[in-house]
Amino acid sequence: MSQGGIVYALAGGALIGLSTVGLMLALGRVAGLSGIMKAALWGSDRAWRIAFLAGLVVAATIYFYTHPGHIQVRTNFPAGWLALAGLLVGIGVTLGNGCTSGHGICGLSRFSVRSLVATLTFFSVALLTRYVAHHVLGIVP
Amino acid sequence: MSAQSKKILWAGVLGALFGLGLAMSKMLDPQVALDFFDLSGHFNPMLGLVFVGALAVSLVGYRIATNRPKPLIENRFHIPTNTTIDKRLVIGAALFGIGWGLAGYCPAPLVGTVFFNWKEALIFGVPMVAGFWIGKRLVKRFWGT
Numbered sequence: 001m002s003q004g005g006i007v008y009a010l011a012g013g014a015l016i017g018l019s020t021v022g023l024m025l026a027l028g029r030v031a032g033l034s035g036i037m038k039a040a041l042w043g044s045d046r047a048w049r050i051a052f053l054a055g056l057v058v059a060a061t062i063y064f065y066t067h068p069g070h071i072q073v074r075t076n077f078p079a080g081w082l083a084l085a086g087l088l089v090g091i092g093v094t095l096g097n098g099c100t101s102g103h104g105i106c107g108l109s110r111f112s113v114r115s116l117v118a119t120l121t122f123f124s125v126a127l128l129t130r131y132v133a134h135h136v137l138g139i140v141p
Numbered sequence: 142m143s144a145q146s147k148k149i150l151w152a153g154v155l156g157a158l159f160g161l162g163l164a165m166s167k168m169l170d171p172q173v174a175l176d177f178f179d180l181s182g183h184f185n186p187m188l189g190l191v192f193v194g195a196l197a198v199s200l201v202g203y204r205i206a207t208n209r210p211k212p213l214i215e216n217r218f219h220i221p222t223n224t225t226i227d228k229r230l231v232i233g234a235a236l237f238g239i240g241w242g243l244a245g246y247c248p249a250p251l252v253g254t255v256f257f258n259w260k261e262a263l264i265f266g267v268p269m270v271a272g273f274w275i276g277k278r279l280v281k282r283f284w285g286t
Contacts, residue, residue, distance in 0.1 A: 001185055005167075009187045012166025013194020019159035020195065021202030026151040028212035028219050031159065033249040038273050047145065048152035053252055055156025056163070060253030063164035072170045073258050081243055086265035088240030090272015093248060095279065096233025097223065100247040103234070104192065109199040110220065117226050118234040125238025130178035133243050140243065141172075 020105055023052075030110075032102020034093035076141055081133075096122075147214050160253050166191045169253045171245025171261075178242050229284055233276075 020031040027048060040049040064071055093099045096118050098107065103122075107115020133140050142150075167173045167187060176185035211217055241247050246254075246265055255262045280286060 001187060005187060006190060009166045009190035010194040012162040012164070012168065013191035013196075014198050015158050015162030015165065016191065017162075017195035017198025017202065019155045019162065020199045021206055022151070022155045022158065024203060024212070024218070025206040025209075026155070026213045026215075027148060028215040028217060030219075030221060031155075033247075033252065034273075037248060037252070041270070041273070048148045051149040051153040052156035052159075055153040055158075056160035056249070056252055057255055059157035059160030060164045060169055061256045063161060064169070064257045067164075071164060071167055071257075072172065074170065074172055074261060077171075077244065077261065079264050082261060082264045083268045085240040085244030085246065086268035087272045087275075088236045088243070089247065089265075090240075090269035090274075091276040091279065092233045092235070092237030092240060092272075094233065094273050094276025096230050096237055097221075099237060099249070100241075101249050105195050105199055106203075107221075108196060109203040112221070112224070114224050114226050114230060118230055121231055121234035122238035122241060125235045126242030127178045127180060129239045129242030130175055131181065134175070134179060135181060140175075 016101075016105065020101070020109070024106075030102060030106040032098050032106055034099040035097070035102055038094070078140065081140055092122075144214060151214060159249070162191075162195075163250055163253050166194075168250050169258075171250065173245075174241070174247070174250070175245040229280070 023029050023031045036049045036052055040046050040053060043049075089099075096103070098115070098118060100122075103112075103115040103118040108119060163169055168191060173185060173187050176183055177188035206212075207218060207220070237247075244265060246261075248269070251262060251266055251269065255266070
């Protein structure tokens with residue numbers, strides 16, 4: 001990874017942190033993306049959640065098209081494994097009440113032990129899964 | 142401006158900030174996340190550095206934000222009160238970890254790719270939403286809430 005890459009990663013992370021703090025400061029809400037998505041689909045008080053998701057999509061899309069080549073578009077991933085992964089993520093974040101943003105960023109920033117347990121679990125399982133799926137079984141690129 | 146319009150405006154701008162952060166740090170390329178998990182292959186520290194950048198801001202920012210009597214727009218803070226560490230939490234986090242380690246998407250980046258990699262977003266996103274629903278049924282069935 002180049003020095004430029006380090007700057008992009010830290011600056012991008014800082015923007016994500018700023019968004020997380022802003023949502024707590026202004027709306028008093030945690031920026032947990034799976035929770036926001038679920039409540040935008042089924043919950044009450046949906047308008048701000050839909051606005052947050054819309055803002056995310058619009059900014060990501062504009063960045064992608066104004067910085068050609070910065071983000072690679074993956075096209076070679078087997079559809080079956082992709083669909084299974086989606087299903088597991090959906091079930092998992094519902095049982096565990098949160099994903100990378102909700103537990104990993106908001107939860108750790110609140111010093112939540114529950115979120116620390118969740119974060120250590122999903123990170124270590126992801127490492128193990130990558131090793132097995134890519135190196136042992138060789139089923140994904 | 143009404144309180145509801147202010148909320149929507151703030152949320153839209155903050156969502157855009159989140160999306161910009163994800164895009165700038167290449168988190169919208171799931172292969173970058175997979176390379177962070179690949180300790181024995183072509184390891185790429187990007188995801189870890191994004192975490193460091195985010196936590197550096199949010200650890201300090203949360204102290205300042207939650208020290209106030211109430212948020213700027215809402216009447217009170219809606220901070221999760223659940224502190225239970227049980228099988229449900231660990232099984233859920235583990236299933237999420239399998240999905241994340243298999244394909245490289247967690248929910249936020251998946252949302253960001255919806256337009257420019259709509260094929261993957263669709264193939265991953267539809268089962269994910271189905272998973273939200275199945276998860277709710279499982280919770281009702283086994284944990285009765």
